Amino acid sequence: MKLKFTKMHGAGNDFVVIDAINQQIDFTADQWKALADRRFGVGADQLLVVEKSQNPSCDFRYRIFNNDGGEVEQCGNGARAFVKFVAEKGLTSQRRIAVETMSGIIAPRLEDDGSVTVDMGAPIFEAERVPFDTEGLQSQRQGNDTLWPLQLELAGERETVLLSVLSMGNPHAVQVVADVDTAPVELTGPLIEHHAHFPKRVNAGFMQVLDRGHIRLRVFERGAGETLACGTGACAAAVAGIRRGLLDSPVRVDARGGELSIAWAGEGEPVYLTGPAVTVFEGEITV
Numbered sequence: 001m002k003l004k005f006t007k008m009h010g011a012g013n014d015f016v017v018i019d020a021i022n023q024q025i026d027f028t029a030d031q032w033k034a035l036a037d038r039r040f041g042v043g044a045d046q047l048l049v050v051e052k053s054q055n056p057s058c059d060f061r062y063r064i065f066n067n068d069g070g071e072v073e074q075c076g077n078g079a080r081a082f083v084k085f086v087a088e089k090g091l092t093s094q095r096r097i098a099v100e101t102m103s104g105i106i107a108p109r110l111e112d113d114g115s116v117t118v119d120m121g122a123p124i125f126e127a128e129r130v131p132f133d134t135e136g137l138q139s140q141r142q143g144n145d146t147l148w149p150l151q152l153e154l155a156g157e158r159e160t161v162l163l164s165v166l167s168m169g170n171p172h173a174v175q176v177v178a179d180v181d182t183a184p185v186e187l188t189g190p191l192i193e194h195h196a197h198f199p200k201r202v203n204a205g206f207m208q209v210l211d212r213g214h215i216r217l218r219v220f221e222r223g224a225g226e227t228l229a230c231g232t233g234a235c236a237a238a239v240a241g242i243r244r245g246l247l248d249s250p251v252r253v254d255a256r257g258g259e260l261s262i263a264w265a266g267e268g269e270p271v272y273l274t275g276p277a278v279t280v281f282e283g284e285i286t287v
């Protein structure tokens, strides 16, 4: 079949966006993986599939597939690309829409300057809901945050990292580092992603605090590797920094691919993610 798609990115986190309302699509994980492959397919960190929602209080449903073909619960940069896509395709005339995702309803809003703000819902801290197995771990406190020491085996050496663990609908483990440019993201990112204490794996964030309103962030993403930006990762890092008493809302997040802004009023409140959403090209591929 010929599949129409739109290539987009949010601060360098890139997507293949597919209208599954006007195209009949029923792919296997291997087919999604092939589409996301940067050599044999179109190439993307994630694939975003736009559907009509069966939920009467939602305008759309959007499904997210990682580069490895696995379907996941949430994607912050993707939510911004999604709302720009449905506006550009004339699938909606609204600028604020309710979107059903695997982890609940989010509400992206297209701003006048072309940026998008997304209500990403409230962060989740209960370990079993992340999910995170705390068995045998001795937690520490920092401010209002609980930090978990995780042991990593690195070339025969044991290294302990201190993680904030939370869910933005998808699982995140965030650590503070002195300098994101020298942090061993390529080495320890995969060890954290696949650690036995994360039964559904995890997105591993590395946060450098510049001041109380500004961080630099790198994220080794579950199922995609390091990306140039991670929206849910930026939410998780800002929330962790605020709970640790290191940051105040709003937080400017400098990712390698661009700048995101996070606002959070505290426990039980939603996290707001603001950032760019860019259409790069339209395409068609025979699959």
Ligand SMILES: N[C@H](CCC[C@H](N)C(=O)O)C(=O)O
Binding pocket: 013, 045, 046, 066, 072, 073, 074, 075, 076, 077, 078, 170, 171, 203, 221, 222, 223, 224, 227, 229, 230, 231, 232, 233
């Ligand atoms: N890049 C996405 C994260 C995708 C999440 C995916 N890596 C996972 O949770 O497995 C974002 O902007 O939030």
